[in-house]
Amino acid sequence: MSRARDAGLSASLCILSLGDVKEADAAARVRGLWPDVRFSIGIHPHNAGQFEGRLGEIGSALRQATADWSAVAIGEIGLDYHYDFSPRPIQQAVFRQQLTLALELALPVVIHTREATEDTFAILREAGPVRGVFHCFTGDLAMAQAALEIGFYISLAGIVTFPRAESLREVAAFVPADKLLIETDSPYLAPVPYRGKRNEPAYVGRVAETIAALRGVTAAELRARTAQNFDALFLANCFPSNGLAR
Numbered sequence: 557m558s559r560a561r562d563a564g565l566s567a568s569l570c571i572l573s574l575g576d577v578k579e580a581d582a583a584a585r586v587r588g589l590w591p592d593v594r595f596s597i598g599i600h601p602h603n604a605g606q607f608e609g610r611l612g613e614i615g616s617a618l619r620q621a622t623a624d625w626s627a628v629a630i631g632e633i634g635l636d637y638h639y640d641f642s643p644r645p646i647q648q649a650v651f652r653q654q655l656t657l658a659l660e661l662a663l664p665v666v667i668h669t670r671e672a673t674e675d676t677f678a679i680l681r682e683a684g685p686v687r688g689v690f691h692c693f694t695g696d697l698a699m700a701q702a703a704l705e706i707g708f709y710i711s712l713a714g715i716v717t718f719p720r721a722e723s724l725r726e727v728a729a730f731v732p733a734d735k736l737l738i739e740t741d742s743p744y745l746a747p748v749p750y751r752g753k754r755n756e757p758a759y760v761g762r763v764a765e766t767i768a769a770l771r772g773v774t775a776a777e778l779r780a781r782t783a784q785n786f787d788a789l790f791l792a793n794c795f796p797s798n799g800l801a802r
């Protein structure tokens with residue numbers, strides 16, 4: 557946390573998995589030490605299988621959890637067909653249920669999607685005017701366009717600094733300034749030159765520098781802009797009056 561502050565971070569979004577007691581303990585310590593940390597909580601597709609036969613419990617459990625953590629978002633939620641840790645129909649049902657709750661609570665969602673683009677968009681479109689972000693985006697330009705069409709933000713992590721991430725750098729240059737977010741996805745995916753080490757919030761500066769260079773702006777401008785976008789998405793807690801392109 558002190559390294560993050562030294563690197564100029566004013567706040568951070570910490571992602572929790574519903575029902576993970578160990579993670580909740582760690583997060584409570586972070587909250588005690590870093591008052592500006594914000595939380596998002598949800599049922600990750602990896603854990604969706606735990607709710608097989610208990611779908612009806614999700615609403616009240618998540619409602620309670622978002623209140624306990626003063627959560628600014630519901631997530632990570634979505635679909636992961638790469639690992640398939642949970643059966644796909646259950647992943648889909650748990651995802652749908654959480655989108656319904658996000659709409660009810662007027663909270664944005666943090667989307668995790670891997671090798672499940674088509675189903676993710678189909679479920680998001682049928683869910684209605686939900687707002688949110690595709691976290692750790694690794695898709696191509698077409699997918700970025702589809703995300704923007706449903707009003708979503710696109711968040712890029714350290715992968716954008718990897719030598720072979722050419723198509724992601726195209727996305728980084730393409731996303732409109734008011735829809736771009738940056739993240740670390742700690743403790744995974746540390747950016748160059750920290751690859752292979754444990755990732756941490758302080759390293760988000762490397763993501764900012766890389767993307768700023770691609771977009772021909774200064775890192776300071778990019779940081780200011782993405783901070784503003786963060787506030788607009790997570791702290792506004794209301795639907796945009798201009799409506800979404802659906």
Ligand SMILES: [Zn+2]
Nearest residue numbers: 632668691692
């Ligand atoms: Zn994820």
